[in-house]
Amino acid sequence: MTVSKTAEKSSEKPADPAKGRKDAAEPQAEALQLGELSEQLGYVLKRAQLKVFENFLRCMASLQLTPAQFSVLLLVEKNPGRNQTEIASTLGILRPNFVAMLDNLESRDLCARIRSTNDRRSHILVLTDKGKAVLARAKKLVATKHEARLNDLLGQANREALIGMLSKIANEF
Amino acid sequence: MTVSKTAEKSSEKPADPAKGRKDAAEPQAEALQLGELSEQLGYVLKRAQLKVFENFLRCMASLQLTPAQFSVLLLVEKNPGRNQTEIASTLGILRPNFVAMLDNLESRDLCARIRSTNDRRSHILVLTDKGKAVLARAKKLVATKHEARLNDLLGQANREALIGMLSKIANEF
């Protein structure tokens, strides 16, 4: 009863005051003031990103795909025949860190490494049939349960504006 | 010459083809297609967040403040007299992980832990004079070099709309 298991921070007990302690010397003392923090771009961005990833993982629980894994599958599907270095660098993943990721996806038979005939150093990446099927299901889950949630929250126009602004920041900041 | 030192991913060498190898069998093969990835909320959010944090660190290089440290100073200034648990949980930091953070800030004489007289278990947090001064300078740097950059990029109205939407996501997603 100490804490729950995972991914549960606050919103447990507001430690409700006015319970009848010694006296009524401190009637207030409750929620903290965020102040300028709520206007800080980085703060709000990080918080939003954590929430979005959290929701993504919940939506993908049945397929056991992380955001990073999903992005790899998407990119390999869109660019079949590329090697590890190309896929990894496009996603901002360093080659050494990409190895374990691919080991995982390959062990689950979602994608495959194929030795290139042109350059026998490199591994060509392709999706397996299972990988394609899983990705198709993943896309539906993301569209239905994840991205749709944005429309409910912001509306179609705002959602597109948000994506556009974030892209601009990601590319030009 | 293997790679640069830090924070330099791609945009190094497109490995320009058409250089004259064996034959001219593969004339294309260049930039990868992002495809649906550029429309994925989580992907764009994460990319934007990384860029913003990167820029934040550059702006704060002279003060050696990370986004997390800045947020702690801001929150302690706005809510003096709160204890570690309150400050940490408000920022989504787990108490165990907050200890080292405070050790750092306290060793730099930016904030101080004071044993509470009401509850001798808890440590009241306050900013030192140096902490207040550093935070004041940090605020100016953030406003001048960091947040201002958003206005240049998006414009005042869009910047406010973006912050608003991100807050909404952070709170209601």
Place this chain on the structure above:
DNA sequence: CGATATTTGATATGGTCCATAACAATTATC
């Protein structure tokens, strides 16, 4: 009052992600 439970700060520890160095195999360059 006194026994038990809870809270607070702290330590230890493990997991994940990120970054660098270094290596063997292969290819490019000269």
Place this chain on the structure above:
DNA sequence: GATAATTGTTATGGACCATATCAAATATCG
């Protein structure tokens, strides 16, 4: 053909995050 560069890989360390556990202090309740 000798040297340099590239590709995938391993090893490794750091930063961040999460849980269990502890001692001190406090709260709760018989």
